[in-house]
Amino acid sequence: MSEPSPTACFAQTYAEARRKFVVAASNAGLPVDSVLHPGGGRFGEPLALDVVRDGPASAGRLLVVSSGCHGVEGFGGSGVQVALLGDAAVREAAHAAGVALLHLHALNPHGFSWWRRVTEDGVDLNRNFHDFTQPLPANNAYDPLAALLLPPTWPPAVDNETRLFSYAAEHGERAFQQAVSGGQYRHPQGLFYGGHAPTWSHRTLRSLLRQHGSACRHLAWIDLHTGLGPSGHGEKILACREDAETRERAGRWWGDDVTSIYDGSSTSAPLSGLIWQAAYEECPQARYTGITLEYGTVPALDVLAALRADHWMHLHPHPHPQAAAAQRASIQRRMRDAFYADTDDWKARVVAQGIQAVRQAIDGLGRDGD
Numbered sequence: 001m002s003e004p005s006p007t008a009c010f011a012q013t014y015a016e017a018r019r020k021f022v023v024a025a026s027n028a029g030l031p032v033d034s035v036l037h038p039g040g041g042r043f044g045e046p047l048a049l050d051v052v053r054d055g056p057a058s059a060g061r062l063l064v065v066s067s068g069c070h071g072v073e074g075f076g077g078s079g080v081q082v083a084l085l086g087d088a089a090v091r092e093a094a095h096a097a098g099v100a101l102l103h104l105h106a107l108n109p110h111g112f113s114w115w116r117r118v119t120e121d122g123v124d125l126n127r128n129f130h131d132f133t134q135p136l137p138a139n140n141a142y143d144p145l146a147a148l149l150l151p152p153t154w155p156p157a158v159d160n161e162t163r164l165f166s167y168a169a170e171h172g173e174r175a176f177q178q179a180v181s182g183g184q185y186r187h188p189q190g191l192f193y194g195g196h197a198p199t200w201s202h203r204t205l206r207s208l209l210r211q212h213g214s215a216c217r218h219l220a221w222i223d224l225h226t227g228l229g230p231s232g233h234g235e236k237i238l239a240c241r242e243d244a245e246t247r248e249r250a251g252r253w254w255g256d257d258v259t260s261i262y263d264g265s266s267t268s269a270p271l272s273g274l275i276w277q278a279a280y281e282e283c284p285q286a287r288y289t290g291i292t293l294e295y296g297t298v299p300a301l302d303v304l305a306a307l308r309a310d311h312w313m314h315l316h317p318h319p320h321p322q323a324a325a326a327q328r329a330s331i332q333r334r335m336r337d338a339f340y341a342d343t344d345d346w347k348a349r350v351v352a353q354g355i356q357a358v359r360q361a362i363d364g365l366g367r368d369g370d
Helices: 014-027 071-085 088-097 109-114 143-149 158-171 173-181 200-213 244-254 277-282 300-315 321-339 344-368
Strands: 033-040 046-054 061-066 099-105 218-231 234-238 287-296
Touching (some): 014 046, 088 344, 099 200, 218 344, 244 287
Parallel strands (some): 061 099, 061 218
8 A cells, every 4th residue: 555645644623633543543454542532522523532552562662653732733743643654664664673653643632623732621731740749830930921921802902012022022032932831830721821730631641651651661752743943844852851861862863953941952941741751650661762843833923922812712702703703713723823834845844754753763762772
């Protein structure tokens, strides 16, 4: 069977993306294990975190590939996963190296379906991995920006934007990015809210890591994201502990261009409550190495504007139904466009870099494994 073209791997809705993933798994002769979400989708469709394992349960080397941590970002990641399932050469290379591939499709299916970045709880899943019996991190810099980021009206008044971006002018763009996106735990309706308890997606992911990772000695993870950096470029951001041995190993596998939130080389600010921490906690017997593969889409301020509009829409229903419907549709489309560049060139570049990163991880696991 011929491999699908890159553009054919992508979808226009969550339901279509899920169908393509399931069909690709079926064509590869692989079963799909679906963990059903308790909520419903935007068009009434069922939601699920779909799991495909390509390799024996006893494999000592496991490579996880995940999509949709941030909901709407799943359009890009799902396309990569569909392409990987249809790539016989990649699958054969994994089998030959003794590497089992574990695809986790739509970690946050609610956000994927509803074109939101957050979960059904309004939580940023990649800020939600904390021990909630302990005090949560304080992001004091977010507090004075909270009301400015989500003003009473949309579009925001000129004075509101002047006050908001004066912070960036005074403190610098990097400090502004850190304040807004680093993660906050005091404003449940605000941006990048990390929650006060594990979400459904958090709990489900931990269970799947325990189920599929208990036998492995070497664990790698590529978590697919979109929305930061130059359009179509996949930045390889270290998604594991910043010790010298792990950093060296990640660079040896994926190249010298692996970046880090810890040393300022990444387009991402330092973040709290990161998802990859679960790998250490649920698979403590394994040596773990991981990256976030972050594909750029549109300029950062456009992404921020889309996020602000989306959160505002869920805070402020419009008093005029017809105007509200038009505004809602515009805001929703802006969200999808901010995280999914629906062009053939972007899709081809995303797939090519995703396949390359997976091949590199397979080679690395095969070389470095016992």
